[in-house]
Amino acid sequence: MMEEEELEFVEELEAVLQLTPDVQFAIEQVFPSQDPLDRADFNAVEYINTLFPTEQSLANIDEVVNKIRLKIRRLDDNIRTVVRGQTNVGQDGRQALEEAQKAIQQLFGKIKDIKDKAEKSEQMVKEITRDIKQLDHAKRHLTTSITTLNHLHMLAGGVDSLEAMTRRRQYGEVANLLQGVMNVLEHFHKYMGIPQIRQLSERVKAAQTELGQQILADFEEAFPSQGTKRPGGPSNVLRDACLVANILDPRIKQEIIKKFIKQHLSEYLVLFQENQDVAWLDKIDRRYAWIKRQLVDYEEKYGRMFPREWYMTERIAVEFCHVTRTELAKIMRTRAKEIEVKLLLFAIQRTTNFEGFLAKRFSGCTLTDGTLQKKLESPPPSTNPFLEDEPAPEMEELAMEKGDLDQPKKPKAPDNPFHGIVSKCFEPHLYVYIESQDKNLGELIDRFVADFKAQGPPKPNTDEGGAVLPSCADLFVYYKKCMVQCSQLSTGEPMIALTTIFQKYLREYAWKILSGNLPKTTSSSGGLTISSLLKEKEGSEVAKFTLEELCLICSILSTAEYCLATTQQLEEKLKEKVDVSLIERINLTGEMDTFSTVISSSIQLLVQDLDAACDPALTAMSKMQWQNVEHVGDQSPYVTSVILHIKQNVPIIRDNLASTRKYFTQFCIKFANSFIPKFITHLFKCKPISMVGAEQLLLDTHSLKMVLLDLPSIGSQVVRKAPASYTKIVVKGMTRAEMILKVVMAPHEPLVVFVDNYIKLLTDCNTETFQKILDMKGLKRSEQSSMLELLRQRLPTPPSGPEGSGSLSLLAPTPEQESSRIRKLEKLIKKRL
Secondary structure, three states: OHHHHHHHHHHHHHHHOOOOHHHHHHHHHHOOOOOHHHOOOOOHHHHHHHHOOOOHHHHHHHHHHHHHHHHHHHHHHHHHHHHHHHHHHHHHHHHHHHHHHHHHHHHHHHHHHHHHHHHHHHHHHHHHHHHHHHHHHHHHHHHHHHHHHHHHHHHHHHHHHHHHHHHHOOHHHHHHHHHHHHHHHHOOHHHOOOHHHHHHHHHHHHHHHHHHHHHHHHHHHHOOOOOOOOOOOOHHHHHHHHHHHHHOOHHHHHHHHHHHHHHHOHHHHHHOOOOOHHHOHHHHHHHHHHHHHHHHHHHHHHOOOOOHHHOHHHHHHHHHHHHHHHHHHHHHHHOHHHOOHHHHHHHHHHHHHHHHHHHHHOOOOOOOOHHHHOOOOOOOOOOOHHHOOOOOHHHHHHHHHHOOOOOOOOOOOOOOOOOOOOHHHHHHHOHHHHHHHHHHHHHHHHHHHHHHHHHOOOOOOOOOOOOOOHHHHHHHHHHHHHHHHHHHHOOOHHHHHHHHHHHHHHHHHHHHHHHHHOOOOOOOOOOOOHHHHHHHHHOOOOOOOOHHHHHHHHHHHHHHHHHHHHHHHHHHHHHHHOOHHHHHHOOOHHHHHHHHHHHHHHHHHHHHHHHHHHHHHHHHHHHOOHHHOOOOOOOOHHHHHHHHHHHHHHHHHHHHOOOOHHHHHHHHHHHHHHHHHHHHHHHHOOOOOOHHHHHHHHHHHHHHHHHHHOHHHOOOOOOOOOOHHHHHHHHHHHHHHHHHHHHHHOOOOOHHHHHHHHHHHOOOOOHHHHHHHHHHHOOOHHHHHHHHHHHHHHOOOOOOHHHOHHHHHHHOOOHHHHHHHHHHHHHHHHHHO
16 A cells, blocks of 8 residues: 555656756756656666566665665655755855845945035135136136227227218228228127117228218219319229228129229220221221120229229129120110021120130139029930030031031030020020021921932942932031020020921921822732733733832932931930920820831832742742642742742842841841742632642742741851741741641541641631641532531630630621632632633
8 A cells, every 4th residue: 555655656756846848958057967767758668678687687676676765765865954954054055145245335424414515615615716717717707808908999990980081081091991890890899789889880881881871082083973084093992992892892892893884985986886897897806806805905904993892894794795695685676687597696606706705814703694604414425416516527628618607616615604695685586587597498308309319219238238318418517507506506405496497307208208208109019900800810020129229219318318217315414405495395106107117118018029929939839720739849839939039139239228227127027927928829819739749839839938037148158147036927827727638638537537637737727728728628618517516616716705716707897708709809800811
């Protein structure tokens, strides 16, 4: 019973002593042990098996039991000792806590004593330093009083001296004294409540007012508004007076400057009155020559009288510009009908030259008009040919032929602060220039048309490629000249008006020179005329473009491509020249679209020509008796005919489009997109076809496929890889033709295999194409109906609703159906004829 109780106690103890892995690991770190009894995963059965591995070892069981009991007793003793030791620890802890509390109380008392002593020390220091602070305050107040008395003495004496010097006009001494008096008076602003101080301040203000009036009177006496300037004049006195004016109210300085400049320019207003001959634009040079002489005269006589920081020379020039702008605007409004283009350009050119002279001579710091001070941002670097600073040689020659007067080689520097200070007055009259350019461009376009008719189309030149029409370069050279010239005149609304003129004649050039000279076709693609039917009935070939016409089309295409690129550059340059607020109104997209249309029309003409040349060969293919072909030989005659036409046209087109390679690629792509569907349409007309005939057609199709893949470099000594986009179109289209022929060659029995083969080979399979293939095989309608029904069953069901594009495509007429209807109409007309 006791053993059972011990076992129950052990099980309960094990249930209580289930330690967490972290605690167990910590115990192992503190008390490392190799004894199996100390392990957390101790297993009694394994331990007993270790002690008694065999039955013979059970003979020592009593000895082992005694050892274990001895170990248990030792552990009990250790536990008992530890438990007894813990009872004394609690008592020791309480005693230590009481001692700590007593120590804290003693420490708090000592801190309080130290604080009390510190407060007593502070009070003692305050009592000691109180007298010292009083002495410091007294010293500071005494110093301030002495300084103020000195300032007051200086102010009183300075005011008396200032009044006396003012009466004696001793402006040199007044300039130094007045500044000192003003500085001293600033110290008394907080004492203005004292009557004596206020009285001194009023005396200073009265002296300043008297000085201002006296200086103005002296300048009026030296430079009277009416009459002539005195030869000598009190220049030293006036020079000192200007120094005093710098200290006085700024209005005094402005009044002196205003009166002096007005008197200095009074002669100009008399010489160049509106009713004088020299006042008109043709003698505008005399105005600028007069002011240059006056500026030199001023520097010699009065250059040292006015302070340098007054910038009197620049102020005279700026006021002259304002007066000149007003006077020119007035006289041009009066005599607007007499303004001619050459006269206007002459006046503007001389004026802009004078503004450039001012920019080199002066800094522009006296300009008060914000619109004249703004700096134009320098344009960013670009590869645009319109950004060249120096005009092209062609432009210089054209300028010489036109007789332009003093045309500068470089455009006006954009950072000229004086730009427009006078020339702004010409802006309202620039419509004369714009109208002149409109007329000149109209005559230029008419001359281009006449020259083209007289010289005829460009001669074939397959060595250097298709040439751009020379008239195109002439047009854009003239455009550049006009743009640079107009930007020097104005960057506002006149530039917008000039842009509108540019747009007008770009469109006219595209219509009259390019589109108007494209060769005309006798009939559109797929069209039908009585003459074409008669020619086909007689076996004649369809009319083709001549070599000269092909070269002309390529030349027009190259010219349109050049115009497209140059128009884009022109638009960028116009946006750089015009004011920022007007950039959005510069848009040449419509004109670029016009040139793109010319390019597309030219490519379409080339495609139609080659396409029409291949039509007789395809017609011959569809009329052959393919069921009677007995053996497969070389390529058929119609294939040879198609290849012949390709070899005749493509090298000429490629050589003439050497400078515009991308448009030659477009030509190849469009021809492939036109020829391949037409070939497949004629392929369906080859019925019935025998097995051997289908094999011959498959051979011919492969030959055409290889020729089309080689189309971009056919007949060229330099073999280039065809563009991937073009190769993809040819491979996709001609592979469909080959798949159609492979379906035709396949046996139609069993039906399920034939239908599945058709669905597998043709990804765009439908019932209409399937019926055409059955017609090519020569099957009867009764056989076709069952096969069509089987195809409908095995075709995947198209999606319903608006997404069912497959079902809609069966209802809409395809190009093949349209071509079939045209051929039926053609046969009907032939029978009636």
